[in-house]
Amino acid sequence: MRQMFKSPSVRHILLGLAGLGALIAARPAPTQTLAQALHDVAALKAQVQGFAGGAPARIDPRLVVPRCLAPALSWARADVVRADCASPAWTLYVPIDQPFALGSAPGALPQARARPAIWRGERVLVEAGGQGWAVSIEAEAERDADGNRIALKGPAGRRFTGRIEEGGKVVLAR
Structure with a gap:
């Protein structure tokens, strides 16, 4: 039996188990349920x-x-x-389950979508600003616009959402 404890691998395992036991015993009780x-x-x-x-x-x-x-x-x-x-x-x-358009009955076929304002792969100028300042950046549309929202990818690869306003102007969505 003494010969077994002289083995370095067994001693390392026993020391590791002892350390784990000490960590578990010293851990504070959880404060949240x-x-x-x-x-x-x-x-x-x-x-x-x-x-x-x-x-x-x-x-x-x-x-x-x-x-x-x-x-x-x-x-x-x-x-x-x-x-x-x-x-x-x-x-x-x-x-999200899209709500029915006014005047349509449940089970009715959805209306055909209009051509998107911005196509996938198209480069657009996106503006963000506040009172007295404005910044713009060129971004690429990741997919066709859905309504007034568009998924974009900036020059550094960061993804964000833009909002399409009247006249085709794209602003950073909040």
């Missing part, structure tokens, strides 16, 4: 629906994500809302 550490998925669904103008959001109520104080919402596509959390870092893509 599991429910406090998780994000309220029903509240997130309500936020997404509010962002989408009341259109029903499809989020599985069994979804488990870490708690986020203020998820940032943006359009990923015309029928998908992107929810981002900075800390802890996570991103969700939430499908």
Whole structure:
């Protein structure tokens, strides 16, 4: 038996186990319950629906994500809302059921879409500004515009969403 403890690999394993046991014993008791550490998925669904103008959001109520104080919402596509959390870092893509157009009955075929204002691959000038200042940058459309929103990629490869205003002017979406 003594011969076994003289082996360097066995001693390293025993020392590692002893250190692990000391770390576990010294760990403070958790201050949050599991429910406090998780994000309220029903509240997130309500936020997404509010962002989408009341259109029903499809989020599985069994979804488990870490708690986020203020998820940032943006359009990923015309029928998908992107929810981002900075800390802890996570991103969700939430499908949205498009509301029926006025005067259409459930089950009716959707109306044909008009030609997009901006095509995929097209280069556009995007403007961002405030009171007394403005900055513009050239970006590339990642896909065809959906309504007044467009997914863009800047010169450094960073992706963001633009809003198409009257006259085809593109501004940074907030």
